[in-house]
Amino acid sequence: DIALTQSPGTLSLSPGERGTLSCRASQSVSNNYVAWYQQKPGQPPRLLIFAASSRATDIPDRFSGSGSGTDFTLTINKLEPEDFGMYYCQQYGSSIRTFGPGTKVEMK
Amino acid sequence: QVQLRQSGAAMKKPGASLKLPCEASGYKFDAYSINWVRQAPGQGLEWMGIWTHRGPGSSYRKKLEAMMNPRSGGGSAIYAQKFQGRVTMTREMSTVYMELTGLTSEDTAIYYCAREEGDGMDVWGQGTTVTVSS
Numbered sequence: 001d002i003a004l005t006q007s008p009g010t011l012s013l014s015p016g017e018r019g020t021l022s023c024r025a026s027q028s029v030s031n032n033y034v035a036w037y038q039q040k041p042g043q044p045p046r047l048l049i050f051a052a053s054s055r056a057t058d059i060p061d062r063f064s065g066s067g068s069g070t071d072f073t074l075t076i077n078k079l080e081p082e083d084f085g086m087y088y089c090q091q092y093g094s095s096i097r098t099f100g101p102g103t104k105v106e107m108k
Numbered sequence: 109q110v111q112l113r114q115s116g117a118a119m120k121k122p123g124a125s126l127k128l129p130c131e132a133s134g135y136k137f138d139a140y141s142i143n144w145v146r147q148a149p150g151q152g153l154e155w156m157g158i159w160t161h162r163g164p165g166s167s168y169r170k171k172l173e174a175m176m177n178p179r180s181g182g183g184s185a186i187y188a189q190k191f192q193g194r195v196t197m198t199r200e201m202s203t204v205y206m207e208l209t210g211l212t213s214e215d216t217a218i219y220y221c222a223r224e225e226g227d228g229m230d231v232w233g234q235g236t237t238v239t240v241s242s
Contacts, residue, residue, distance in 0.1 A: 047228045
């Protein structure tokens with residue numbers, strides 16, 4: 001199974017700042033099938049990015065994804081108050097899907 | 109309106125089984141797979157398995173079919189190693205069921221279903237909270 005690690009574990013930022021979240025896979029992810037999700041307390045996850053760099057429907061363009069192979073990045077430009085929460089990467093290049101442990105984006 | 113509807117909270121005793129429904133509506137059911145993902149209190153997301161339709165389709169689906177679990181019944185399912193032998197995913201009409209046996213307190217979690225068709229899990233159910241306690 002492909003293991004995913006995320007860094008940092010916690011990211012402390014102020015509104016308006018840029019956040020860079022990293023996701024590293026234990027082996028190359030086929031077709032760069034990596035997705036990013038945002039989750040807020042009491043809610044299910046929300047898809048932000050799929051196939052490493054494609055924004056999901058209705059996702060603001062301040063969210064962007066990049067990367068290939070084993071290293072992937074989610075960038076949040078000009079953080080808005082509603083962007084604070086947990087972020088998970090997930091790979092679906094393998095028939096066995098896996099999630100990363102998550103990065104918490106908190107207000108500084 | 110595209111929706112995945114899940115059942116209300118459940119309490120189970122250790123050793124019991126649970127069978128959770130995920131009812132899909134508002135889209136062509138056959139066009140998507142259904143994942144099951146759980147989240148223990150204060151923890152991250154844990155993928156449990158995926159249910160998908162048989163039949164002709166993209167190489168993506170054929171790859172899944174090649175790894176079919178014979179216990180999946182009327183469709184094709186692939187399970188995380190951790191749950192092999194304890195989980196079964198089946199389908200009836202536009203509802204996918206996830207059955208988990210031999211419950212322990214470590215199975216206390218919110219169980220989500222989520223739709224997927226090669227572009228990430230784009231629609232999620234609201235989740236079912238399951239508490240396992242004697």
